[in-house]
Amino acid sequence: MLVAVYAVFALAAGARAGVQIATRFSEAPVAYLLSALAAAVYVVATVALARGGRTSFRVAVAACATELVGVLAVGTLSIADRAAFPDETVWSVYGRGYGFVPLVLPVVGLLWLRRTARRGGGTPAGGGRPVSGGV
Numbered sequence: 001m002l003v004a005v006y007a008v009f010a011l012a013a014g015a016r017a018g019v020q021i022a023t024r025f026s027e028a029p030v031a032y033l034l035s036a037l038a039a040a041v042y043v044v045a046t047v048a049l050a051r052g053g054r055t056s057f058r059v060a061v062a063a064c065a066t067e068l069v070g071v072l073a074v075g076t077l078s079i080a081d082r083a084a085f086p087d088e089t090v091w092s093v094y095g096r097g098y099g100f101v102p103l104v105l106p107v108v109g110l111l112w113l114r115r116t117a118r119r120g121g122g123t124p125a126g127g128g129r130p131v132s133g134g135v
Contacts, residue, residue, distance in 0.1 A: 002112055003050045005105060010042035012098070013090045020087070028087035034074055038090040038102070041067050045109065061113055068106035071095055075103070 017035035025032055041063055048060035075094035078085040088097050095102030 002109060003046060005101070006042055006046040006049060006109070009090075009098075009101070009105065010039055010046050013042055014039035016090070024087075028085070031085050031087045031089045031092070034070075034089040034091065038067070038070065041070065049109070057113065057117065061110065064106040064109040064113065067102070068110070071102045071106065 013035055017032055017039050020028075020032040021036065045060060045063035045067065048056045048063055071091040071094055074085075074089060074091035078089070078092040085092055090098060091102055094100055
């Protein structure tokens with residue numbers, strides 16, 4: 001389920017950023033580039049979570065952590081300096097435009113990764129190779 005939500009967000013953020021960059025880039029370049037960055041982070045997280053294994057686990061942790069830092073930083077900046085964000089990004093106001101899912105998703109992802117690491121297993125999707133390196 002987590003992989004599916006990440007995949008949907010990768011598609012939604014990527015499509016939104018693509019249209020905004022292609023049609024209105026000069027209006028809010030920072031906001032549109034941040035949406036593209038969010039989409040890229042969602043793609044990396046989706047692939048890493050789906051693959052399983054030690055390297056994918058580390059990449060997934062890095063992607064989820066980057067996402068959390070991004071949504072907190074952009075969310076705070078978009079409230080503190082509205083003029084800097086003339087149009088919303090995926091992470092603006094902590095993901096308000098997406099029902100705050102961008103704020104909750106990396107927390108859920110990190111908790112899930114922590115739980116699977118404790119059990120010594122990898123992500124169940126993609127073959128479920130153990131994180132601990134076992135066979």
